[in-house]
Amino acid sequence: xxxxxxxxxxxxxxxxxxxxxxxxxxxxxxxxxxxxxxxxxxxxxxxxxxxxxxxxxxxxxxxxxxxxxxxxxxxxxxxxxxxxxxxxxxxxxxxxxxxxxxxxxxxxxxxxxxxxxxxxxxxxxxxxxxxxxxxxxxxxxxxxxxxxxxxxxxxxxxxxxxxxxxxxxxxxxxxxxxxxxxxxxxxxxxxxxxxxxxxxxxxxxxxxxxxxxxxxxxxxxxxxxxxxxxxxxxxxxxxxxxxxxxxxxxxxxxxxxxxxxxxxxxxxxxxxxxxxxxxxxxxxxxxxxxxxxxxxxxxxxxxxxxxxxxxxxxxxxxxxxxxxxxxxxxxxxxxxxxxxxxxxxxxxxxxxxxxxxxxxxxxxxxxxxxxxxxxxxxxxxxxxxxxxxxxxxxxxxxxxxxxxxxxxxxxxxxxxxxxxxxxx
Amino acid sequence: xxxxxxxxxxxxxxxxxxxxxxxxxxxxxxxxxxxxxxxxxxxxxxxxxxxxxxxxxxxxxxxxxxxxxxxxxxxxxxxxxxxxxxxxxxxxxxxxxxxxxxxxxxxxxxxxxxxxxxxxxxxxxxxxxxxxxxxxxxxxxxxxxxxxxxxxxxxxxxxxxxxxxxxxxxxxxxxxxxxxxxxxxxxxxxxxxxxxxxxxxxxxxxxxxxxxxxxxxxxxxxxxxxxxxxxxxxxxxxxxxxxxxxxxxxxxxxxxxxxxxxxxxxxxxxxxxxxxxxxxxxxxxxxxxxxxxxxxxxxxxxxxxxxxxxxxxxxxxxxxxxxxxxxxxxxxxxxxxxxxxxxxxxxxxxxxxxxxxxxxxxxxxxxxxxxxxxxxxxxxxxxxxxxxxxxxxxxxxxxxxxxxxxxxxxxxxxxxxxxxxxxx
Numbered sequence: 001x002x003x004x005x006x007x008x009x010x011x012x013x014x015x016x017x018x019x020x021x022x023x024x025x026x027x028x029x030x031x032x033x034x035x036x037x038x039x040x041x042x043x044x045x046x047x048x049x050x051x052x053x054x055x056x057x058x059x060x061x062x063x064x065x066x067x068x069x070x071x072x073x074x075x076x077x078x079x080x081x082x083x084x085x086x087x088x089x090x091x092x093x094x095x096x097x098x099x100x101x102x103x104x105x106x107x108x109x110x111x112x113x114x115x116x117x118x119x120x121x122x123x124x125x126x127x128x129x130x131x132x133x134x135x136x137x138x139x140x141x142x143x144x145x146x147x148x149x150x151x152x153x154x155x156x157x158x159x160x161x162x163x164x165x166x167x168x169x170x171x172x173x174x175x176x177x178x179x180x181x182x183x184x185x186x187x188x189x190x191x192x193x194x195x196x197x198x199x200x201x202x203x204x205x206x207x208x209x210x211x212x213x214x215x216x217x218x219x220x221x222x223x224x225x226x227x228x229x230x231x232x233x234x235x236x237x238x239x240x241x242x243x244x245x246x247x248x249x250x251x252x253x254x255x256x257x258x259x260x261x262x263x264x265x266x267x268x269x270x271x272x273x274x275x276x277x278x279x280x281x282x283x284x285x286x287x288x289x290x291x292x293x294x295x296x297x298x299x300x301x302x303x304x305x306x307x308x309x310x311x312x313x314x315x316x317x318x319x320x321x322x323x324x325x326x327x328x329x330x331x332x333x334x335x336x337x338x339x340x341x342x343x344x345x346x347x348x349x350x351x352x353x354x355x356x357x358x359x360x361x362x363x364x365x366x367x368x369x370x371x372x373x374x375x376x377x378x379x380x381x382x383x384x385x386x387x388x389x390x391x392x393x394x395x396x397x398x399x400x401x402x403x404x405x406x407x408x409x410x411x412x413x414x415x416x417x418x419x420x421x422x423x424x
Numbered sequence: 425x426x427x428x429x430x431x432x433x434x435x436x437x438x439x440x441x442x443x444x445x446x447x448x449x450x451x452x453x454x455x456x457x458x459x460x461x462x463x464x465x466x467x468x469x470x471x472x473x474x475x476x477x478x479x480x481x482x483x484x485x486x487x488x489x490x491x492x493x494x495x496x497x498x499x500x501x502x503x504x505x506x507x508x509x510x511x512x513x514x515x516x517x518x519x520x521x522x523x524x525x526x527x528x529x530x531x532x533x534x535x536x537x538x539x540x541x542x543x544x545x546x547x548x549x550x551x552x553x554x555x556x557x558x559x560x561x562x563x564x565x566x567x568x569x570x571x572x573x574x575x576x577x578x579x580x581x582x583x584x585x586x587x588x589x590x591x592x593x594x595x596x597x598x599x600x601x602x603x604x605x606x607x608x609x610x611x612x613x614x615x616x617x618x619x620x621x622x623x624x625x626x627x628x629x630x631x632x633x634x635x636x637x638x639x640x641x642x643x644x645x646x647x648x649x650x651x652x653x654x655x656x657x658x659x660x661x662x663x664x665x666x667x668x669x670x671x672x673x674x675x676x677x678x679x680x681x682x683x684x685x686x687x688x689x690x691x692x693x694x695x696x697x698x699x700x701x702x703x704x705x706x707x708x709x710x711x712x713x714x715x716x717x718x719x720x721x722x723x724x725x726x727x728x729x730x731x732x733x734x735x736x737x738x739x740x741x742x743x744x745x746x747x748x749x750x751x752x753x754x755x756x757x758x759x760x761x762x763x764x765x766x767x768x769x770x771x772x773x774x775x776x777x778x779x780x781x782x783x784x785x786x787x788x789x790x791x792x793x794x795x796x797x798x799x800x801x802x803x804x805x806x807x808x809x810x811x812x813x814x815x816x817x818x819x820x821x822x823x824x825x826x827x828x829x830x831x832x833x834x835x836x837x838x839x840x841x842x843x844x845x846x847x848x
Contacts, residue, residue: 077829078829078830078833081825081826081829081830081833082830084530084823084826085826085830087529088529088530088533088823091527091529092527092529092535095525095527096537098522101519103515103516103519103784105511105512105515105516105783105784106508106512106783106784109512109778109783109784111516111783111784111785113520113802114759116762116763116764118796118797119763119764119796130834130835130836131833131834131835132834133830133833133834134830134834166833202796202797203797220653223653223792223793223794223797224797225794225797225798229644229647246845247842247845247846250838250841250842250845250846251842253838253841253842254836254838254839254841254842256838257836257837257838257839258836284838284841287837287841288837288838288841289835289837290835290836290837290838294838331814335538335812338540338810339540339543340540340543340808341810342810342811343810343811343812343813344810344811344812344813345813345814346812346813346814347814347815347816348846349815349816349817349819349820349846350813350814350815350820351815351820351842351843351846352839352842353827353831353836353839353840353842353843354533354813354815354820354823354827354843355811355813356827356831356839357826357827357830357831357839358823358826358827358830359529359530359533359535359813359815359823360527360529360530360533360535360813361535361811361813362811366808368647369647370647370649371808371810372542372543372626372808373542373626373627373647373648373649373808374649374808375807375808375809375810376809376811378537378809378811380804380809383799384764384790384795384796384797384798384799385799385800385802385804386762386765386766386767386768386795386799387766387767387768387779387785387786387800387802388759388767388768388770389767389768389769389770389774389778389779389783389784389785390755390769390770390771390774391771391773391774391775391778391783392771392773393773395773396773396774396775396778399508399512399778399782399783401505402505402508402509402781402782403777403778403780403781403782405501405502405505406502406505406506406509406557406558406781406782407777407780407781409502409505409555409557409590410554410555410556410557410558411554411555411713411714412554412678412681412682412714412777413681413711413712413713413714414674414677414678414680414681414708414712414714414718415678415681415776415777415780415781416777417674417677417678417708417711417712418671418674418675418677418678418775418776418777419775419777419778421670421671421674422671422674422772422773422775
């Protein structure tokens with residue numbers, strides 16, 4: 001833990017820095033995996049499953065039988081929790097459908113936009129320490145709402161060649177068309193090129209380790225779109241004197257437990273709240289099963305005392321956190337000052353885990369400062385907006401001269417002629 | 425010109441292929457330019473201006489005096505054309521502002537999204553054979569509407585160290601804060617890192633040659649967002665028996681004159697219209713000042729006879745054209761079948777140049793098949809959408825159990841505890 005009391009503004013830029021990735025080192029590995037998958041398809045994937053996941057599988061696609069068996073392996077309690085989360089996420093993302101409005105910009109010139117689903121999308125769900133079925137909800141629900149025709153999901157098998165049943169159950173519940181036992185960079189390569197079994201897709205979504213992240217970046221070179229660039233998860237909590245240190249500490253730890261590279265920043269305008277939160281963190285961490293991750297993450301965390309909420313928000317906008325918790329009494333008056341953040345949690349009862357699971361907002365959010373120039377995943381992420389225009393003869397008569405003059409000024413005679421020939 | 429009569433479906437995939445870029449060859453050059461600009465700033469830019477643009481300049485920023493002089497160098501006729509285009513583009517893009525709606529997903533749980541402008545954006549405008557002031561309109565207008573605080577523009581100087589007056593005039597008219605005489609990959613590098621004179625930005629927009637395109641891709645590695653990946657410009661025209669061959673030919677040529685790598689595809693369901701359009705193209709091309717570009721582009725163009733408009737649209741969706749012209753009598757009934765396209769022009773009087781300049785739609789559009797997974801530039805391109813949520817105590821009581829169950833199932837105890845500690 002690093003503690004700063006009213007740090008000078010000149011130091012803020014240093015305090016908002018993220019750890020630097022070493023991308024180059026794995027670039028060659030990623031290239032090789034892509035080349036292998038492009039050339040040898042399924043055979044390469046089965047080979048990689050044995051090499052990287054220690055799993056002997058003879059079939060990449062999860063069968064109907066495996067999926068229906070998964071439902072039996074999950075408690076009714078969890079099923080109903082997933083159902084409630086699904087309803088909330090659906091409600092919020094359905095509200096993002098925008099009606100198309102036709103605009104007559106000049107008499108006889110009508111312009112509008114229409115949404116079209118991206119036809120084929122791929123979702124990557126990591127294996128590893130936490131079976132992220134919540135991420136299946138966050139990606140498959142808007143994909144289905146958008147109307148994507150093919151929604152495939154890749155996730156690594158465990159040592160026995162199985163996929164976590166909660167992931168399977170959630171995937172089938174949310175309209176995923178096909179599920180494949182493929183993990184890592186090879187999964188991204190498979191969705192990029194397609195194999196005998198796995199269809200190629202136009203856009204790839206989902207979190208993953210540094211190999212998956214690098215593979216998604218590399219996939220872009222083959223014309224594949226991705227949800228957003230990635231980095232370790234982060235939270236920045238701003239607390240005034242009315243904030244509850246126990247709650248703040250719990251929120252910081254819920255971020256810290258994600259992984260040792262998680263970024264945690266706490267800012268308070270009240271020294272007592274700052275100190276008590278630090279003590280609470282030290283107390284609560286002892287109870288956590290994942291306290292090894294949490295401790296490593298906390299070693300790099302910043303606890304900062306600042307003079308005012310305004311100043312805290314200035315710092316936050318500079319940092320551009322993935323998650324921003326505003327544990328502040330009159331949070332309404334500060335909303336308009338928030339410029340850069342992925343998702344914002346307002347007040348003492350809006351814990352980050354609400355948004356991680358079930359409030360309805362999406363938890364796939366920009367990290368690593370990308371909240372300055374990227375939005376989180378939403379319904380928009382699964383559609384393209386096509387512009388349409390219709391000029392009547394009268395419309396072209398009204399606007400033709402303008403187009404001709406501009407085309408001529410740009411030296412593009414054929415552009416001008418396309419108008420002139422129609423007005424003749 | 426390649427002419428195909430009812431080509432078999434097995435051949436369509438080949439017919440929709442784009443020429444492949446040679447990205448690798450220039451990657452090293454781009455890297456070097458970025459390193460130079462990062463290290464030496466303005467000095468490097470002034471050196472590159474002499475090397476690449478043959479321009480001796482001692483000041484990178486265009487002065488107030490140069491800008492006000494530019495207004496005198498432009499005809500009143502052009503000024504008023506630019507004004508009309510500006511009004512239409514403003515009208516259409518202003519209609520893209522979406523009101524935020526608050527959704528109560530569970531009683532006491534309120535979620536919504538708010539737009540925030542990307543604070544600093546950069547626009548690149550190429551020099552070269554056509555002074556693209558129209559692209560200034562297309563990028564600066566939505567940037568200003570979105571509320572971007574800093575809108576800078578880079579464009580290469582001519583041999584005398586000047587910038588085209590129409591570009592300067594349009595830039596100041598549309599709220600560009602600063603204009604710099606910097607072109608090519610070095611301009612992209614300057615906007616990525618910032619120099620003594622040029623501020624860094626969070627997102628870079630605009631067209632350019634292969635160096636600019638590669639530089640924009642490379643800028644992403646430093647956390648900069650870009651408008652979209654790029655390729656040569658394209659049009660696909662679908663014409664029925666009521667289409668006018670003179671108009672179709674003019675549209676094809678207005679695309680072909682952009683450059684020798686422009687992609688032109690013509691599909692008709694009527695052999696007479698196909699043949700007459702080919703003849704018209706041959707006739708009209710003779711009159712064009714840029715006929716050398718147009719001829720090269722036409723050498724690679726496809727003229728295709730198909731059985732029906734339905735079939736033509738299937739082909740078009742596979743190709744995913746930047747511009748799609750539907751010169752078809754009952755175009756309304758086909759709109760819903762259009763899945764992949766950047767911008768669509770409906771009917772005999774909707775020529776592409778209308779959208780290129782003045783109808784109101786944006787002309788920065790996905791090429792190279794990217795219309796399958798990307799939208800063109802719109803107001804959305806200049807904002808992030810931040811999600812907000814507020815849970816009341818009652819809200820967390822209603823949703824808390826759901827969150828706890830899901831967090832536990834993912835093995836994330838601290839996530840669960842952030843709820844439990846509040847419900848205690």
